[in-house]
Amino acid sequence: MAKSKDIRVTINLECINCAQNDEKRKKGISRYTTQKNRRNTPIRLELKKFCCYCNKHTIHKEIKK
Known part of the structure; x- marks a missing residue:
């Protein structure tokens, strides 16, 4: 069983241009894990x-997740 305060954590990265801009080639927001x-x-x-x-x-x- 893992501890709640692990040193290495999984995070999500989100494109800041997609979140702010509506004039894009495609609809959606790019996210990386x-x-x-x-x-x-x-x-x-x-x-x-x-x-x-x-x-x-x-x-x-x-x-934030």
Whole structure:
């Protein structure tokens, strides 16, 4: 049985351009699932990933589940 305060947690990353912009090629919001270490990165994670809805590399921020 896992502890409730695991060091490595699963997080969701969401495209910030899709959430704000209505003029896109396709409808939808790009989301990625990844893991992070709470000790090394206590703040919210931001990564530059490819968004298939915007059709370019954009910043994806960590969202609350």
